[in-house]
Amino acid sequence: MAKTVLLGEEKEKKEKAQKKAVKANKQKNKKSIVRWFKDIWSELKKVTWPSKKDLFNYTLAVIAVIVAFAVAIGLIDFGLSRLFRLLIGS
Numbered sequence: 001m002a003k004t005v006l007l008g009e010e011k012e013k014k015e016k017a018q019k020k021a022v023k024a025n026k027q028k029n030k031k032s033i034v035r036w037f038k039d040i041w042s043e044l045k046k047v048t049w050p051s052k053k054d055l056f057n058y059t060l061a062v063i064a065v066i067v068a069f070a071v072a073i074g075l076i077d078f079g080l081s082r083l084f085r086l087l088i089g090s
């Protein structure tokens with residue numbers, strides 16, 4: 001009987017220790033989230049942002065490349081569809 005009481009007390013101690021560990025971990029997570037945002041903010045301050053003129057030029061370049069690829073894919077699609085119509089005979 002004394003053995004079961006002893007095991008019960010050990011179990012209670014383990015449960016209390018686990019609860020303390022969970023509570024400490026939650027507090028640590030809250031601090032780490034705040035730290036994470038602070039780190040992000042400090043990294044964003046280090047970024048060299050493009051000027052409006054550069055951003056405009058980059059945007060035009062991206063749009064030009066997209067249009068060029070769209071035209072190329074359209075021409076390939078048109079050519080292949082004509083080829084398949086000739087092969088099938090419809």
